[in-house]
Amino acid sequence: MKKTQLSLTVNGQNYQLAPLPGETLADLLRNRLKLTGTKIGCNEAECGACTVIMDGEPVLSCSTPAERADGKTITTIEGLAKPEKLHPLQEAFIKHGAVQCGFCIPGQIMTSYALLQKKQKPSSADIRHALKDTLCRCAGYPTIENAILAAAESLQSGQPVAEPQVPPSATEGATVGTLKIRPDAVEKVTGEAIFTDDLKFENMLFAAVKRAGVPHAFVQRINVDKAREVPGVVTIMTARDVPGENIHGLVILDWPVMVGVGERVRYVGDAIAIVAAESQEAAKAAVELIEVDFDLQPVVSDAVQARKEGQPQIHEKGNLLKHIKVRKGDPEIGFAEADVVLEHTFHTPATDHLFMEPECSIAVPEGDRMLIYVGSQIPYQDRTQVARALGWEETRVRIVGQLMGGGFGGKEDIAGQIHAALLANATGQPVKLLFDRHESLIVHPKRHATQIKVKLGAKKDGTLVAAKTELYGDTGAYASLGEKVLTRATTHSAGPYKIPHVHADCYAMYTNNPPAGAFRGFGVLQSAFAFETMMDNLAEILGLDRIELRRKNALRVGDETSTGQIMRESAGLVECIDKVESSMLKVSGLPYEELFKARRVPDAEHLVRAWGFASAFKNTGLGGGADDTSGAEVELYEDGSFQVRSAAAELGQGLVTIMRMMVAEELAVPAEQVSVLVMDTDLTPNGGPTTASRQTYVTGNASRLAAKTLREAITATLSEKFDMAPEKIRFAADGVHVNGHTLNMREVYSEMKASGKDPRVLYEYHAPETKPLGQGGDMHVAFSFASQAAEVEVNTNTGEVRVLHVISANDVGRAINPLGLRGQVEGGVVMGVGHALLENFITKDGYVVTDRMSRYRIPSIMHTPEITSIIVEDPTKDGPYGAKGVGEIVLIPTPPAITNAIYNAVGVRFDSLPVDQEKLLWAMEENKRELLS
Ligand code: FES
Ligand code: FES
The missing domain is CATH 3.90.1170.50 (Aldehyde oxidase/xanthine dehydrogenase, a/b hammerhead)
Known part of the structure; x- marks a missing residue:
């Protein structure tokens, strides 16, 4: 018989509700009980974001009919904390920095909660098993795991949750360079965080x-x-x-x-x-x-077809969005001087951001x-x-x-x-x-599918003498940021190396596929895969050490990039290479000459392991002659607190923490005394786009300089009032010291007001001028550099690849918030694992095949390798405290490090992504002699 009344207990409260046709438990919780902490990422039982506890068991509320909750006891994220006291899981997620965009966090915490109810001392394997279907696209999986272990320990011992083990910046300030939690972390672990879909308006x-x-x-x-x-x-x-x-x-x-x-x-x-x-x-x-x-x-279904004669013209001006050219020297001269010339063509697929929200x-x-x-x-x-x-x-x-709930460019x-x-x-x-x-x-626009041909010439000793690349980028039906993305792909297409002769031609083509635009890595991920595969190939053909080959050719201070920019400073690639190399020796315990050799796993002969290596660079900021500007406003309030405002976007990457830390540093106040308001065109000045790893640099600088200017205004006011030279006035943690007085910020506010000064400064920061491509000179304000080593295990029976360990060294100029930086590194590596092994946005004749979450695979906690993060700090002159961009570089070397490792393990070199298990199995069978002898 059909029920006329549902009776259920939610977070300790009893409800009697009339059933609604087709209603899911998630609908009931979100719409009728206003418990919007339960999130909907897919509505198809794939992501785990909607997990709640029903009679002690975790359930996916998006696929649970509301009627099934009749007579049951439900706990949602809102029911976890006691008044004024967070659950240790919530506390641990905050302290350890497991919260990024926060959209998946209720699902992660509720799944973990169910685990800890059953297993008080879970192992890493228990945690991974429990969370295997609860996806996080920010992919801080290692930190999530550590947070759960710390929470379990705290629950057992009754002691506070242990602090995370994250080293601070080598050059710590009072605030900058120390570990700081996100200002929005508490609301994100309690379910109070409001995302757009959680809002309701009358008559909506x-x-x-x-x-x-x-x-x-x-x-x-x-x-x-x-x-x-x-x-x-x-x-x-x-x-x-x-x-x-x-x-x-x-x-x-x-x-x-x-x-x-x-x-x-x-x-x-x-x-x-x-x-x-x-x-x-x-x-x-x-x-x-x-x-x-x-x-x-x-239908025009790929970029190469789009450029052929006689194809349908998708836009009035034709199918060519732009022909992008890089010209340095004459590659033909270089190839004539070379002892070896290699040429190969690579393919990368479109991929989707799959942000959880x-x-x-x-x-x-x-x-x-x-x-x-x-x-x-x-x-x-x-x-x-x-x-x-x-x-x-x-x-x-x-x-x-x-x-x-994540963006990644999408x-x-x-x-x-x-x-x-x-x-x-x-x-x-x-x-x-x-x-x-x-x-x-x-x-929404995807990552560009590309075809990249690389021709590379080198001397016997490994000196690179010439490179010629030809790229085709599928920008789909509309331009979006296609021209910009493919310009980066082109200008980075000869890698982070000093090469005297480089020509690159890229054809950004319209097709009838979904548009392609910005996606973390911004075109450089694709070209790095092609070039770093060629570098390993070259090392093998010349009988050289692959790390040494990269070190020999790495861009250093004084060298010129492919676009004619002289590296005047902040070129930390060699340090990244050196540090990954020594870390590999330490982590693997192998002698140097064995590092890249294939190793069979004892007692499991079908499992073969090996390391692979890759390097990359990525510009910070818009560059290319664009006006790269951001505004920030800092205001002192009557209660002595500050607010920093900018319309720069916070998508989970941690910009709000960076802004508050920089303001706190300049004004010598605790970070918690600074609130942050972002993304409101009425209330916050224009921060420009959140793209191109630019926000720490430009909005960081705008925030820092607004705070500095406010500090100068305060100094001037107090100097006049207390008759003391401005340079003798000192800002310290306990207040502003002036002529024997120590004023707290409330008193400073009063003094400013009394003297008719507005305690508020708007600062518009303009990044140093850059040159458009083709004009030589500085095309970018700075570059971040990275090297990574990946250890893989290939199952020769099935073709399955597991990434066991990734060592990631990133030259970020200066680590402003090491806790947030760790999240970026982990997220980048895991997304890179996805691009190497799983992710493929498939279209057929313009129709989308991967049109459900179940058809588009992204990494889960089960795909997450152990990650060793090494932070290299080679500061850049104009970056705030020396900082450069970090959001993209952390991902770029991962796919080639993995594919190079697969080659080292089983002798199969991939020239397309993602690695196809079937293809690998077939190739291994075809190339048996190249396997271990
Ligand atoms: S929203 Fe329920 S599993 Fe994704
Ligand atoms: S924090 Fe998990 S999806 Fe962003």
Whole structure:
């Protein structure tokens, strides 16, 4: 018999609720009980974000019918902490820095909680087994594991959670260089953190988008009549209803807000119509009833095809977005001088960011303005793009940035912001547009699939003399940041090495695939895979040591890059190489000559292990002549606290901690005395895009210099008031020392006000000028460098590859927050493991095959190697305290280090990613003699 009443206990409270058809436990918790700490990452039982405890067992609430909770006791993340006291798991996650974007954290903690209920002293294997299906894309898995072990220890001993073992920066300041936890960590472990989808507004409507579903066609007819009949539908809009310009794009305006009748569909994710309805179900039902007739066109499905004669032209100007060229010397002269010349072609696939939080935008009309609640990597550009489509002045639009559950470059382009705004404008009501995972996978830009040909010439002693590269990059249907990404791929395509003759040509091509844009590594991941594979190949052919080959050619101070930039300082590659080399010797216990040899595992002859090595570099900042600017404002409040504000984006990477630490350092106050506000176009100055590993550098500098300027203003005020030379006034932890007085910051505030001074400084920081590609000189303000060694184990029976250990040395200039930096290193390495072994966004003739989370594999805790992180600090002159970018470099050498290790283990060299287990097995059989003798 159908139940008429559900009775359940949630976090100690009893509820009697009427059942709703089709309701899941997650819906019930989030929508009816307002317990939004339980997150939805996939809604298809794949990610674990929605885990809650039901009668002591962890369950995926997104796939548990609410009716099944009848008579049960449920604990959610909100029920874990006692009043004023966090659970040791929550405390350990905070202390150890396991919280990054935080979106997966409720699921991680609840799964761990269930484990600790059963096993008080879990082993690492127990933890890995328990968390194997609970995904974290920030991928701080080693730290999550350590946090659980520390929590278990604390629960056993009754002692406080032990501190993490993370060395501080070699040059510690009072705050900078020490370990600091995130300002938003507590809310992220208690479920109080609010992401966009957690927000509710009165009279809020729900939106859905009719996608083209075909990759290339002309729209002949759109009929929304049946859709309008769906009860609850409030409005339906098509291209002709866009009041402003029906176009958007980050660099080039080539992406229609909606494709209208007579216009061209260029990929399956193109929007045809948008619906606002009183419920999500009604909006989706209406979308299903929208009729569209297409005149289907032949599909361009890869970049090489796109450049061939006679292919369909996807945009009016053709299929070539840009031909990017690097010219240094004359490679033909170099190849003529070379003792050996190698040439090979490599392929890398499109990959998806798979941030745990799917895109969500809520547009709220307010008077004659529109507020957009969204997690965006470029709030000010969102404002411009929304205003353009509405046909409004920009200042009438306000982007109210929300916590972001990861981005990795995938939240730079417009997702639902414009559509939600159009519907809210048309209806006068708030409108939420939430992508499900399927829509997220289909619509947003990916990492560029590439084909990269490398020709490399060297002398017998390993001196590199010439390199010629030819790249094809598939930027999909729209430009997004394709030109910028592929420029980085091209300028980095001869590796971090000194080579006198380099030519590179890249063809950034439009195709009918989903667009490609920014993704952590920004094109350099692809070219590093190709070039570092060639470097190992070269070492083998010349009979040279692969580490020595890299050390010999590494860019050093005084050397010139492929684009004509002289490295004047901060080139820590050799130190990275040296430190990884000595760490490998220590970690492996092997003699040097055995380091890269294959080793069979005793008593398991089918398992073969070996190490591999790779290096990389990555620019910090926009460079290439762009105006790289960020603004920050620092204000002293009456209560003696400070706030630092910038519209730079926090997507989990830890910028908010960096900003508060830098302000605290300059003003000699505890970091906790500084709050941070980001991503609001009304309240925070423009921080520019969060891309190109630029924010620590530019917004860090803006925050630091705003604080420094405020300190100078305070000094000037006190100097006058207390009649003391400014240079004698001292800022210290206990206050400002001036002429025998020690003033706390409350008193400083009063003095500033009394003297008519505003205790607030806005600072706009402009990074040093750079030159566009082709002009020589400084194309970038700085480069980060890295080397990595990976140890793999190949199962010769199955082709399965396990990465056992990665040693990662990164020259980051200066480690501002070593705790956050560790998270970046771990996350980068694990994402690199994914790109080497798992990740492949598959399209077939423009249709997306990997259109569900279950079809797109990313690394879990089970794929996580042991990670040894080595921080190299070769400071850069203009970086804040010497810091350079870190977010991308940590990932780039991982795939070639792994594929080089596979070759060293079993003699199979991969020239495409990801490593295909079947292919490896087949290749091993074909090349048996190359296996161990
Ligand atoms: S949201 Fe339930 S498993 Fe992903
Ligand atoms: S902290 Fe796990 S997904 Fe970001």
